[in-house]
Amino acid sequence: MKLRCLLAVVLGLSACDGSDRASGKVSSTRIWEEFSGENALRHVQQLVDFGPRPPGSEALEQARVYLTKQLEGSGWRVTRQTFTDDTPRGRVTFVNLLATFPHDDAAPSPFFILGSHYDTKLYETMRFVGANDGGSSNGLLLEMGRVLARQPALARKVQLVFFDGEEAYVNFTETDGLYGSRYFAKQLVAEGKVKQFRGGIVFDMVGDRALTITLPPDSPSELVRGTFAAADALNFRKHFTYADNDILDDHTPLNEVGIPTIDLIDFDFPPWHTAEDTMDKISAESLEIVGSVAARYLAETGLK
Numbered sequence: 001m002k003l004r005c006l007l008a009v010v011l012g013l014s015a016c017d018g019s020d021r022a023s024g025k026v027s028s029t030r031i032w033e034e035f036s037g038e039n040a041l042r043h044v045q046q047l048v049d050f051g052p053r054p055p056g057s058e059a060l061e062q063a064r065v066y067l068t069k070q071l072e073g074s075g076w077r078v079t080r081q082t083f084t085d086d087t088p089r090g091r092v093t094f095v096n097l098l099a100t101f102p103h104d105d106a107a108p109s110p111f112f113i114l115g116s117h118y119d120t121k122l123y124e125t126m127r128f129v130g131a132n133d134g135g136s137s138n139g140l141l142l143e144m145g146r147v148l149a150r151q152p153a154l155a156r157k158v159q160l161v162f163f164d165g166e167e168a169y170v171n172f173t174e175t176d177g178l179y180g181s182r183y184f185a186k187q188l189v190a191e192g193k194v195k196q197f198r199g200g201i202v203f204d205m206v207g208d209r210a211l212t213i214t215l216p217p218d219s220p221s222e223l224v225r226g227t228f229a230a231a232d233a234l235n236f237r238k239h240f241t242y243a244d245n246d247i248l249d250d251h252t253p254l255n256e257v258g259i260p261t262i263d264l265i266d267f268d269f270p271p272w273h274t275a276e277d278t279m280d281k282i283s284a285e286s287l288e289i290v291g292s293v294a295a296r297y298l299a300e301t302g303l304k
Helices: 003-011 019-023 037-049 058-073 132-149 179-190 221-233 251-256 284-302
Strands: 077-087 090-100 112-117 158-163 199-204 213-215 240-242 261-265
Touching: 037 058, 037 132, 037 284, 058 077, 058 090, 058 132, 077 179, 090 179, 112 132, 112 179, 112 251, 112 284, 132 158, 132 199, 132 284, 158 179, 179 251, 199 221, 199 251, 199 284, 213 261, 221 240, 221 261, 221 284, 251 261
Parallel strands: 112 158, 112 199, 199 261, 213 240
Antiparallel strands: 077 090, 090 158
16 A cells, blocks of 8 residues: 555545545646556456457457447547558458547647557467557556546646557568557648647556566657656656667657657566566566656656
8 A cells, every 4th residue: 555545544534445536626736646557467367358459359359349349438538449451360350459539629629649559569379468568558547547537637638559460470571560649640731730749658577576667768768857856756766777789669660750759668677578578577666766756757758
């Protein structure tokens, strides 16, 4: 139980469980204090329970239904961005999930992207459930959606994107891997919407019990400064550093079309792409560290 919850009990308050929402009130604008690693972890468990979730699989469709239900339960509107692409396995149908918060015509369009891939890598020789790689970031993003929904003025500024097909079938090339984010970015260009977005955060492998977020060296400096400042303020700075090498991930296509996007990823994860990437390798504490840092950055800097 968190310290704020203990204080709530002592003071006779209800902020701990968010029950004040029944009266239409929001307990605090400090949304990072509302982020629950335990909630995020429960979502990850649900996704992992579906089993391996490569593109085109029934398990991934089950994941889509689950993600959509959770988002809609928090008030988000979810649409499917369906497309087909050539892969080393032939033509494959992919589905990105796009979520926006309801707003009237007078309200500005979302200008900040929060993304995560929800597929797992295809293996035929092992059962790969991707608790961290393909699971953890989605649990975090669902919980972020719940937290943001408590502050509609902030939620309306955000586009949530769940990318399909992040994993390469063979090796990452210009035509293999990052299928969902490449398509999403191309559509923004085609629709003239790139300038609508001034920044973004992609989450990937954020649940490692031994958490060290390894930012790509070429990360947009303004986003790095803001993230590090939020981590400093929450005394979590020790969990954030730079990677030794460049990282190819779903942030790459967004940066390439001109949307400054940071990748919050723990690439120092020994069970990566092995059958050992299971629930016992991740923790609610790690999810809460990353989620609360991102939420503080968004509330104090990114969505201003």
